[in-house]
Amino acid sequence: MSAPVPALEIIALQKYFGGLPATQDVSLSVMQGERRLMIGPNGAGKTTLFNQITGDFLPTSGAIKLFGRDITQLSLHQRAHLGISRTYQIITLFGKNTLEHNIVLSLLGLSPSRWNALRPLSHYGHLRAEARAMLDRVGLGGLADRRVSEIAYGEKRRVEIAMALAQKPRLLLLDEPLAGLSSEERASVKTFIAAIPRETTLVMIEHDMDTALELADTVTLLNFGKIIVDGTRDEVIRDQRTRMVYLGE
Numbered sequence: 001m002s003a004p005v006p007a008l009e010i011i012a013l014q015k016y017f018g019g020l021p022a023t024q025d026v027s028l029s030v031m032q033g034e035r036r037l038m039i040g041p042n043g044a045g046k047t048t049l050f051n052q053i054t055g056d057f058l059p060t061s062g063a064i065k066l067f068g069r070d071i072t073q074l075s076l077h078q079r080a081h082l083g084i085s086r087t088y089q090i091i092t093l094f095g096k097n098t099l100e101h102n103i104v105l106s107l108l109g110l111s112p113s114r115w116n117a118l119r120p121l122s123h124y125g126h127l128r129a130e131a132r133a134m135l136d137r138v139g140l141g142g143l144a145d146r147r148v149s150e151i152a153y154g155e156k157r158r159v160e161i162a163m164a165l166a167q168k169p170r171l172l173l174l175d176e177p178l179a180g181l182s183s184e185e186r187a188s189v190k191t192f193i194a195a196i197p198r199e200t201t202l203v204m205i206e207h208d209m210d211t212a213l214e215l216a217d218t219v220t221l222l223n224f225g226k227i228i229v230d231g232t233r234d235e236v237i238r239d240q241r242t243r244m245v246y247l248g249e
Helices: 046-054 076-081 099-108 125-137 153-166 183-194 209-215 233-238 240-247
Strands: 008-017 020-030 035-039 061-066 084-086 171-175 201-205 218-223 226-232
Touching: 008 046, 020 046, 020 218, 020 226, 035 046, 035 209, 046 076, 046 084, 046 171, 046 201, 076 084, 084 153, 099 125, 099 153, 125 153, 153 171, 153 183, 183 209, 201 209, 218 233, 218 240, 226 233, 226 240, 233 240
Parallel strands: 035 201, 035 218, 084 171, 171 201
Antiparallel strands: 008 020, 008 061, 218 226
């Protein structure tokens, strides 16, 4: 019986900006259905690694595989069509548009109908229905007709995750989904993330360790663009190198 294929495999990945290394010889495997937490201090290379996985940046060297397929040289939109979706550290929503409109745009991005620029979005009834169903799923169905600029920050975070999930990703990357949230908002978003079906593999960057560790099966610690520790939650927490990175001990 053959071994299962990782959802995401990163092989000796390096990224340089001029002479400055952002990721250095990063290699890791994330299995299908896994919940992987990426931690490390600011500037450790976590978001740069995400940007290489999604195709925002091409690596200087190394390889990236998605469910066994080499995607290293594929464009951002090609990777999206293969099942990668993400959120960003800084919320990237259309503030003047409604919540429904934002989700419809996300759905339209993977639809052949996106090439029909002259057709009003109001004509895409099936996409509007899907958008409202997704907003119901994140507890925002009652706000579907509100403008994004009129809702709370925590609700915007949920809209952004809903946009990513609406694309039915095989691999979902969440970049600090709990950043800037109140304790109540963190609890709400955490519950929502925990409910994401295991058919979607999840990799998350987060600084709120107490909350994020509860969501993770495995943890990867980066510092200065290198993997320092990689393993289960308990292994990484107990590792002396983790204490050295965070506490200088």
